[in-house]
Amino acid sequence: MSGAVTKSAHDFDPLDEALRPPINETEEDRVIRQAQEAEARRVSQAIDDSIRAEKQAQKKKGIVRLLLLGQSESGKSTTLRHFQKLYTPTAFHEERILWRSVIQLNIVRSVRTILDALSDIRLPTLDSGGEDSDDSGTNLPQELEMLQMRLTPLRHIEALLIAKLIPPSEDEMASVIGSSAISAYHSHRSRSSERSWRAQEVFVRPGATWKGALAKSTRTRPVSLGNTGMQTRDEAQEVIHSCSYDIMALWNDRLVREVLRRRKIRLEESSGFFLNDLDRVTALNYTPNDDDVLRARLKTVGVSEYRCEMEAVAGRESGTEWRIVDVGGSRSQRATWVPFFDDVDAIIFLAPISSFDQVLAEDRSVNRLEDSVLLWKAVCSNKLLANVDIVLFLNKCDILDAKLTSGIRLSKYVRSYGDRPNDMETASKYFRSKFSAIHREYSPLPRKFYGFCTTVTDTTTTAGILASVRDMVVRRHLKQSRLL
Numbered sequence: 001m002s003g004a005v006t007k008s009a010h011d012f013d014p015l016d017e018a019l020r021p022p023i024n025e026t027e028e029d030r031v032i033r034q035a036q037e038a039e040a041r042r043v044s045q046a047i048d049d050s051i052r053a054e055k056q057a058q059k060k061k062g063i064v065r066l067l068l069l070g071q072s073e074s075g076k077s078t079t080l081r082h083f084q085k086l087y088t089p090t091a092f093h094e095e096r097i098l099w100r101s102v103i104q105l106n107i108v109r110s111v112r113t114i115l116d117a118l119s120d121i122r123l124p125t126l127d128s129g130g131e132d133s134d135d136s137g138t139n140l141p142q143e144l145e146m147l148q149m150r151l152t153p154l155r156h157i158e159a160l161l162i163a164k165l166i167p168p169s170e171d172e173m174a175s176v177i178g179s180s181a182i183s184a185y186h187s188h189r190s191r192s193s194e195r196s197w198r199a200q201e202v203f204v205r206p207g208a209t210w211k212g213a214l215a216k217s218t219r220t221r222p223v224s225l226g227n228t229g230m231q232t233r234d235e236a237q238e239v240i241h242s243c244s245y246d247i248m249a250l251w252n253d254r255l256v257r258e259v260l261r262r263r264k265i266r267l268e269e270s271s272g273f274f275l276n277d278l279d280r281v282t283a284l285n286y287t288p289n290d291d292d293v294l295r296a297r298l299k300t301v302g303v304s305e306y307r308c309e310m311e312a313v314a315g316r317e318s319g320t321e322w323r324i325v326d327v328g329g330s331r332s333q334r335a336t337w338v339p340f341f342d343d344v345d346a347i348i349f350l351a352p353i354s355s356f357d358q359v360l361a362e363d364r365s366v367n368r369l370e371d372s373v374l375l376w377k378a379v380c381s382n383k384l385l386a387n388v389d390i391v392l393f394l395n396k397c398d399i400l401d402a403k404l405t406s407g408i409r410l411s412k413y414v415r416s417y418g419d420r421p422n423d424m425e426t427a428s429k430y431f432r433s434k435f436s437a438i439h440r441e442y443s444p445l446p447r448k449f450y451g452f453c454t455t456v457t458d459t460t461t462t463a464g465i466l467a468s469v470r471d472m473v474v475r476r477h478l479k480q481s482r483l484l
Helices: 014-019 027-061 076-087 089-094 096-118 142-150 153-165 172-184 191-199 209-217 235-242 244-252 254-262 275-281 290-295 331-336 353-357 368-381 397-405 424-442 459-480
Strands: 063-070 222-224 230-232 304-309 321-326 346-352 389-395 450-453
Touching (some): 063 076, 063 368, 063 459, 076 089, 076 304, 076 321, 076 346, 076 459, 089 096, 089 290, 096 142, 096 153, 096 209, 096 235, 096 244, 096 254, 096 275, 096 290, 142 244, 153 209, 153 235, 235 244, 244 254, 244 275, 290 459, 346 353, 346 459, 353 368, 353 389, 353 424, 389 459, 397 424, 424 450, 450 459
Parallel strands (some): 063 321, 063 346, 346 389, 389 450
Antiparallel strands (some): 222 230, 304 321
């Protein structure tokens, strides 16, 4: 038997075979090949050096990268708007008028949700105690039928607002969502499709496109509004104003509230809820205030980056530039998170703890609180983020407090809560300890836990929390950059 060593199939390396010089390579070909390989290595090294130099320059300049993470409707966009309000107030105030169209759409869609809940059903009697069904209960009262008819003009207004928010230049996906919302008005829907309708939501791409479209649409002929001076004519606001008393009557109707309760439709718990402010937001001369902008709901898909300059700290001559990135939180968008983990300085993770009795819109078999816990575990355990500070916002504490006060038992949905008191203070401490334990157990390296119970629509408390987060992140960033 020969002593020669033969290669098995497991030893075969296709990459090695591809890179091996040709068998019949001449001396001239070899020189050319080696020169090309040397040039390729030089270009690759130059690119690596350029990337390293850029990162070093950014650190010396004082650029802080902050990532906002969390499931959809956790409060990421509202937190981003808080940063804009705090650190670029002039631009924030100039854009407030553009948010009027968004708030108008929020109002119209709230009304539409109520009307969908009432349409094509037989209302249950208030003392029946069970869920509504098609074969029991009473017919829709004549007063509500008349309200439905008088609120018909809002259908046209929603189509108008969607067209303003989604200009023709937007991509196909956004246009499809917009057109489906418009056409849905003119189609007959069954009860199951009504539930699907409520799950649909108009969205825009992040950036200035939708704001630019709204800015152009507001440049209409001025009209006089008496003692309030000259205002631009706004058809949507005029129609909503003319329907304001009917909207109030619909929202305050006892039967309507009962139907919403039995169908577990909680408009007041969602962002973009303005039905308790109709006197103010339906006025002809209405201009959104800061709180209105923070409360408005406009779903964005994709990645939104916001840049701002913070004031100088610790004796530095110039301020720190912040780049705050808001990524989509729905399940289909979470795959885009990982590329942003590279070179990030800090993360704000938002977990809406009020959603303990809710399910994901995209998967109704998954509890929203459970989804937030699994996301938190995944972020804490990610090795790319081992040296990154993660700040936890246990968000929507105001809604949690309202739910617990109304008698909803947390232990019914969170078994480990046990027989603890069903109050806000106890519940918030419980959630904070649970998330802290996950942070401690799953972090690849030991790091400090930063956790806050928040209501990011609350301007005063959130401003203080963000200021604390800002100081913590900047000081850590400067220490890492050896500038402090």
